[in-house]
Structure formats: structure tokens, C-alpha cells
Amino acid sequence: MSTTLSSPTRQRIAPHPNSMSNANATKDAVSARSEIWMPYGDIILQAESTQFRVNRDVLARHSSIFRDLFSVPQPPNEATVESCHVVELSDAAEDWAWVLEVLYDPFGQQARLKFNVLAAMLRLGRKYEISQAHDDAVSRIRYEFPSDFKAFNALDADMARIEYRRGIYCDLLNLAYECGIYSSIPLLAFCCLREDNLETIFTGVRRDDKSYTTLSDDLKLRMALAFGRMALFQHQSxxxxxxxxxxxxxxxxxxxxxxxxxxxxxxxxxxxxxxxxxxxxxxxxxxxxxxxxxxxxxxxxxxxxxxxxxxxxxxxxxxxxxxxxxxxxxxxx
Structure with a gap:
């Protein structure tokens, strides 16, 4: 097994190439309008079958991807929805709901974020270069799972920035591995082994909502090897x-x-x-x-x-x- 972590592919990802879509086709596909529907919005984002009416200047301010997209003039005869062009996105609608809420109401965020919110901020923030969302998510993970011993000793459960639930460590470990937050992986992996035995980790850890989370094959192998090494070290220590x-x-x-x-x-x-x-x-x-x-x-x-x-x-x-x-x-x- 390699002693290094392979880097996930990094590429500049823009919205769907047919972003300014035909209104009739869009109307047929859409089944839900998001609660995020700004009355003075001038662009509509569509993720899955959900639409969000938002403001170009807000997106452009926070995302260089959207800033570049909006700098390209659109044909005047493009069909619209409520006079707004539609940008089709290949992401989960729930993820965009979380990220847009962060952008429009940053002071309304809880001190402790749920995993789904954190993951959406990290993935979409990285993909669309939304630094506010991405950096906030990364800082929370680094704070909770530091690479510095003094920072680890100073951790206070009352000051946690990520909401705890069953299976959170496995979910966060997968997320950190996927997004290249390698400095937090050792402590995250340790937390997984401290909370669950190897059999549970290999077959799947049950979350509070009764769904299951499991690790990638590479991480499972690392956990199996680490268990024996840590047990030996601890016995000696x-x-x-x-x-x-x-x-x-x-x-x-x-x-x-x-x-x-x-x-x-x-x-x-x-x-x-x-x-x-x-x-x-x-x-x-x-x-x-x-x-x-x-x-x-x-x-x-x-x-x-x-x-x-x-x-x-x-x-x-x-x-x-x-x-x-x-x-x-x-x-x-």
C-alpha cells in the first residue's frame, strides 16, 4: 500500500454548457421552485428539478466561475423564465439550497454545522471557487481535527463547530479524503477507530437516521493496518x-x-x-x-x-x- 494519498483530480468546472436553456424544456423538467426565490433576482439556477431565483452580482461576487460565465454576453433571443435566463447545474439541489442560504444569510448560520451543510459548502465551494463557503468548511474541519498536538489538547467539546451524530467521523473522513484535507485525516481516522470496532467500520456505521456510512476500500485497508499498530503501541506505552x-x-x-x-x-x-x-x-x-x-x-x-x-x-x-x-x-x- 502506498504511503501517500493520491490526489483527487482537480479541474476547473463550469456550469452545464447549455446553461442558458430553452424555457419550454426547462418548464417541462422543473417540478419544484425553491424557497430561495428572490423577487429582484435576475438569474435562475436549476439543480436537478429545482430552480433558485438569485442575483448575478451575488454569485459573481463570491464565485470566479460565475463571474466568468456572466461576463459572456447571451444571445438576445434566448428564452427565459420570468425574464431570467436559466443556468443548468449538475449538482444536487439540496447542496445548492445550503450554499445559497450561506451566501444570502451568513449570520444566520449555526455555530455548529450539520454534515450535509458542511459537505455542500466544501464541494460546491471548491467546484465553483466560492471561497467564503469553501474556506469556512475547511477551517471547521481543521479546527476539530488539527495536525498540531497543542491544538488537539486545547479542543473543547463546548466549542465544537461541527454537529455530532453517529457515523459523523466516517462521513468526515471520506469527505476529507475526497477533498484533499489530508492534514485532518490521521485524527479523523483515529476517531473512527476509537468510536467503532473494525467489523462495524467494514460493514457500515449506522447513522442516527438509520442509514449507513462506510469508508472507501483504501481507507478500510489503512484502518485495518492501523488497528494492529495502535494496539501494539498502546500496549507498550x-x-x-x-x-x-x-x-x-x-x-x-x-x-x-x-x-x-x-x-x-x-x-x-x-x-x-x-x-x-x-x-x-x-x-x-x-x-x-x-x-x-x-x-x-x-x-x-x-x-x-x-x-x-x-x-x-x-x-x-x-x-x-x-x-x-x-x-x-x-x-x-
């Missing part, structure tokens, strides 16, 4: 739970008790995945369930060695998935 090099500490006043409590810590690690190590201990912060189990001296010593080992896990994280080092993981944009 938690050595201090299986010997007496750290606990009990030489200054411990209750060595017998702390030794017994250390065994309780091992059981906490094992119980999460039916006797197997919870892979989260590779890079996750100190488990709150461990806090207060040991005496203060032993806990301080344990947290120091734990943080040292998980820092090593972070540096090795890309390699678990057969990827280049952090410094060599470059996004397409």
Missing part, C-alpha cells in the same frame, strides 16, 4: 500499568493500596472494549476515571509518564495509517 517502575512511587506512603488501585486502572482500560485496549489511550488525555484512585504522589508520576507516551503516540499517529509524517501531510488548498 502503558507498560507502567504492568510493572512497578512508576507505581508505587518511591515516596508513596501506601504502596500496597496504590498497587491494588493500579490494577483497577487496568480494568478500566480493558472494560471499554471487552478485554481489548481502548485505542483512545494512544493519544487521549488522562482518563478522568483514573483521577483520585492513586495517592497524590503516584498520580503525579503516572500523569507525567502518560503524557510523555501519548505525545509519542501523536507523533506516530500518521504512520499508523501508512501516511507521511505530520510535517509532510499537505492539504490540496
Amino acid at each position: 502503558l507498560f507502567w500499568l504492568r510493572d512497578e517502575t512508576v507505581i508505587p512511587h518511591p515516596s508513596c506512603q501506601s504502596p500496597t493500596r496504590c498497587t491494588q488501585q493500579k490494577n483497577a486502572m487496568v480494568r478500566i482500560v480493558d472494560q471499554d472494549h471487552e478485554g481489548q485496549f481502548n485505542l483512545g489511550y494512544t493519544i487521549d488525555q488522562w482518563d478522568d476515571r483514573w483521577t483520585g484512585i492513586l495517592c497524590a504522589v503516584c498520580e503525579d508520576a503516572a500523569t507525567i509518564i502518560y503524557d510523555q507516551e501519548r505525545a509519542k503516540g501523536w507523533e506516530a499517529l500518521p504512520s499508523f495509517f501508512g501516511l507521511p509524517e505530520w510535517k509532510d501531510l499537505k492539504d490540496l488548498d
Whole structure:
């Protein structure tokens, strides 16, 4: 398996070549008018069987693709719908509904975006060079899944910018892989393995709406290899739970008790995945369930060695998935 991620094909994509369409043909094909129907709009976008009446200047301001399109004069005898030319697009109508809502009401967006909104902003933003939508989506993914250890440690669930649901990590991993946000792939892949076992990942993770998401074959292979590598690394990094090099500490006043409590810590690690190590201990912060189990001296010593080992896990994280080092993981944009 290659240690590099193949770049998806990048090309400048313009709207349908027959963008200024015949009104009668359009009317026959259209079955729905979007809620986005601006009374002073001067252009109609058609995606699937849905039409959106919008403003050329808004599209041109945010998209160089549309700016170039509108710079080409259209034949005066072209048929129209409500005096507006029609631009036929090959994208999903739902995606355009989300993106247009972002363009027309940017302050109305939620602090946490749903995946469908994020994906539409990223895909259409990239395809039509709508930087406002594209850059916002990319920044949210990079914030939630950073390539910097300090940024990872500073993550706060209360400040999340992407709405969580079951299957979100697999969906985001596929999206990041598709759109070339390679710097977020190691942490996204780790989150997938932390949340679901390999069997579930391979057969499909069930979303909250009862649909299923699955990974590409290449990503599945990387996950399978990473599972074994991470399990081995974690077993080695938690050595201090299986010997007496750290606990009990030489200054411990209750060595017998702390030794017994250390065994309780091992059981906490094992119980999460039916006797197997919870892979989260590779890079996750100190488990709150461990806090207060040991005496203060032993806990301080344990947290120091734990943080040292998980820092090593972070540096090795890309390699678990057969990827280049952090410094060599470059996004397409």
C-alpha cells in the first residue's frame, strides 16, 4: 500500500454548457421552485428539478466561475423564465439550497454545522471557487481535527463547530479524503477507530437516521493496518500499568493500596472494549476515571509518564495509517 494519498483530480468546472436553456424544456423538467426565490433576482439556477431565483452580482461576487460565465454576453433571443435566463447545474439541489442560504444569510448560520451543510459548502465551494463557503468548511474541519498536538489538547467539546451524530467521523473522513484535507485525516481516522470496532467500520456505521456510512476500500485497508499498530503501541506505552517502575512511587506512603488501585486502572482500560485496549489511550488525555484512585504522589508520576507516551503516540499517529509524517501531510488548498 502506498504511503501517500493520491490526489483527487482537480479541474476547473463550469456550469452545464447549455446553461442558458430553452424555457419550454426547462418548464417541462422543473417540478419544484425553491424557497430561495428572490423577487429582484435576475438569474435562475436549476439543480436537478429545482430552480433558485438569485442575483448575478451575488454569485459573481463570491464565485470566479460565475463571474466568468456572466461576463459572456447571451444571445438576445434566448428564452427565459420570468425574464431570467436559466443556468443548468449538475449538482444536487439540496447542496445548492445550503450554499445559497450561506451566501444570502451568513449570520444566520449555526455555530455548529450539520454534515450535509458542511459537505455542500466544501464541494460546491471548491467546484465553483466560492471561497467564503469553501474556506469556512475547511477551517471547521481543521479546527476539530488539527495536525498540531497543542491544538488537539486545547479542543473543547463546548466549542465544537461541527454537529455530532453517529457515523459523523466516517462521513468526515471520506469527505476529507475526497477533498484533499489530508492534514485532518490521521485524527479523523483515529476517531473512527476509537468510536467503532473494525467489523462495524467494514460493514457500515449506522447513522442516527438509520442509514449507513462506510469508508472507501483504501481507507478500510489503512484502518485495518492501523488497528494492529495502535494496539501494539498502546500496549507498550502503558507498560507502567504492568510493572512497578512508576507505581508505587518511591515516596508513596501506601504502596500496597496504590498497587491494588493500579490494577483497577487496568480494568478500566480493558472494560471499554471487552478485554481489548481502548485505542483512545494512544493519544487521549488522562482518563478522568483514573483521577483520585492513586495517592497524590503516584498520580503525579503516572500523569507525567502518560503524557510523555501519548505525545509519542501523536507523533506516530500518521504512520499508523501508512501516511507521511505530520510535517509532510499537505492539504490540496
